[in-house]
Amino acid sequence: MAHASDALLPSVQIAGPSSASAGDFFALLKPRVMSLVVFTALVGMMLAPGHINPVVGFAALLAIAVGAGAAGCLNMWYDADIDAVMTRTALRPIPAGRVSRDEALAFGLTLSVGSVLFLGLMTNLFAAAFLAFTIFFYAVVYTMWLKRWTAQNIVIGGAAGAFPPMIGYAAVTGSVDIVSFILFAIIFIWTPPHFWALALVKKGDYAKAGVPMLPVTAGETATRHQILIYTLILAPAGVLPAIMGFGGIAYAVLSVVSGLGMILLALRVHARREGEAARKAAMQLFGFSILYLFLLFAVLLVEKMAIMLNLEGIV
Amino acid sequence: MMNEPKRPTPPVLTPEQLAQQRSRSKALGLILGGFALLFFIVTIAKLGSSVFNRPL
Numbered sequence: 515m516a517h518a519s520d521a522l523l524p525s526v527q528i529a530g531p532s533s534a535s536a537g538d539f540f541a542l543l544k545p546r547v548m549s550l551v552v553f554t555a556l557v558g559m560m561l562a563p564g565h566i567n568p569v570v571g572f573a574a575l576l577a578i579a580v581g582a583g584a585a586g587c588l589n590m591w592y593d594a595d596i597d598a599v600m601t602r603t604a605l606r607p608i609p610a611g612r613v614s615r616d617e618a619l620a621f622g623l624t625l626s627v628g629s630v631l632f633l634g635l636m637t638n639l640f641a642a643a644f645l646a647f648t649i650f651f652y653a654v655v656y657t658m659w660l661k662r663w664t665a666q667n668i669v670i671g672g673a674a675g676a677f678p679p680m681i682g683y684a685a686v687t688g689s690v691d692i693v694s695f696i697l698f699a700i701i702f703i704w705t706p707p708h709f710w711a712l713a714l715v716k717k718g719d720y721a722k723a724g725v726p727m728l729p730v731t732a733g734e735t736a737t738r739h740q741i742l743i744y745t746l747i748l749a750p751a752g753v754l755p756a757i758m759g760f761g762g763i764a765y766a767v768l769s770v771v772s773g774l775g776m777i778l779l780a781l782r783v784h785a786r787r788e789g790e791a792a793r794k795a796a797m798q799l800f801g802f803s804i805l806y807l808f809l810l811f812a813v814l815l816v817e818k819m820a821i822m823l824n825l826e827g828i829v
Numbered sequence: 830m831m832n833e834p835k836r837p838t839p840p841v842l843t844p845e846q847l848a849q850q851r852s853r854s855k856a857l858g859l860i861l862g863g864f865a866l867l868f869f870i871v872t873i874a875k876l877g878s879s880v881f882n883r884p885l
Contacts, residue, residue: 531840535849536856569874573867636871 532617538607542590542618543583543625550807551582551678557811558679558697560818561760562686566637573636574685578678581629581645585674587622588653591615593661599723602716622653637685644684648677662724665731672705673698679811696754697811703748704807707741707780711800714738714783715793738784741799745780749773752810762817765810772806 555578559571566574590597590608598609607613626649634642656671664670676698683694713720713727714737720727729737752769755761761769779799786795842850 531842531846531850532853533846533849534853536852539853539856567874569870573871576867 532614533611534607534613534617538612539621541607542587542613542621543580544586544590545583547586547675548579548583551675552579553808554697554701554811555579555678555682555685557815557818558682558694559686560682560815561679561693561697562683564686566686570636571685574633574641575682577629577633577636578645578681578685580625581633581649582678584622584625584629585649585652587618587625588649589657591618591622592653592657594618596662596723596725600716600719602719626653633681633685638688640688641681641684644677644681648674648681651677663726665726665728667726668709669706672702672709675705676701692758693755693760696751696758699754700748700751700810701807703744703751704803706744707748707776708800708803708807710737710741711783711796711803714796715800734787738787742780742784745776749777752806755810755814761814765813765817768813769810772809775802776806 552575555575559566559574590606593603594606594608594615597603597606603609608615608618626646630642630646630649633645652671652674656667656674660667660671679697679701680690680694683697684690710728713729714734717727717729717734721730728740732740750773752773753766756766756769776799779795779802782795783792783799786792
């Protein structure tokens with residue numbers, strides 16, 4: 515018979531010892547995505563009119579990076595069931611059993627709150643609110659709502675990945691304007707052809723996990739059409755910084771040439787529809803799209819630094 | 830005599846779990862130290878706008 519005093523004991527369930535290493539927690543932050551976020555936020559920060567103390571700028575970038583990492587962590591917490599099914603993600607810390615879902619949730623929430631407060635303290639409330647909205651958009655709107663519901667998941671959800679340059683810009687100015695909106699637009703339009711190229715190759719994985727990616731719901735032909743349409747919009751959008759005057763000659767040349775490269779590869783994806791040639795074309799577009807976005811933002815950064823260092827004639 | 834209520838016993842860690850725990854502790858210590866240092870530097874940078882530019 516149970517002793518009367520047992521009822522007074524709190525029913526505490528002690529979790530088993532964690533087998534997660536520090537590296538596992540770092541992996542929850544999606545470091546590769548985080549590096550792209552830091553890079554694009556830095557470009558947004560550099561293109562903003564006005565001055566930011568380099569130390570404060572570094573702290574702001576750190577806050578944005580951690581905020582992005584926190585969003586990634588919450589994504590892994592919620593999507594652990596999907597990740598376990600897909601070969602690309604099966605070895606992530608949660609499906610691999612090294613980190614529990616509760617640990618990931620606590621880690622993600624703590625970093626979310628901490629990064630937003632830190633950015634607010636370092637820069638301004640608008641940038642902090644923008645970071646909070648971005649985390650919410652990625653973790654709740656995209657991960658919990660769009661991803662499992664509509665084939666347009668990465669079109670709308672792509673906004674979350676496109677916000678960081680706007681946050682970097684807002685960290686300096688406390689607002690948004692046409693420059694930061696164009697940076698947003700480039701990443702926003704770039705996201706669908708980038709992800710759908712990968713989704714064409716990983717279609718089976720997405721189907722197995724029940725994620726309604728476009729190739730699964732609408733078929734490969736429709737996806738190839740959509741990739742081409744978005745790329746035809748992306749290429750001129752990529753030239754906008756030069757037209758608007760915050761991209762120089764080097765940017766103008768590079769954005770036109772690399773934009774044509776994107777169109778060429780998208781046409782190839784559209785034309786090659788069977789077997790190894792189709793897979794290769796899709797992976798080429800996926801790989802080149804990463805280089806394309808990196809080059810556009812890198813040249814904007816270099817040109818801005820050249821202006822700051824009075825080296826305009828060289829670049 | 831009253832029975833002592835049963836208290837949960839802490840889990841016994843394997844050597845591997847101990848090593849992971851140490852790696853987490855070290856990382857957390859480094860991050861907290863770095864964070865404190867960053868706060869200190871940012872405080873100086875924000876409070877004195879030209880504190881780093883003064884002639885030595």
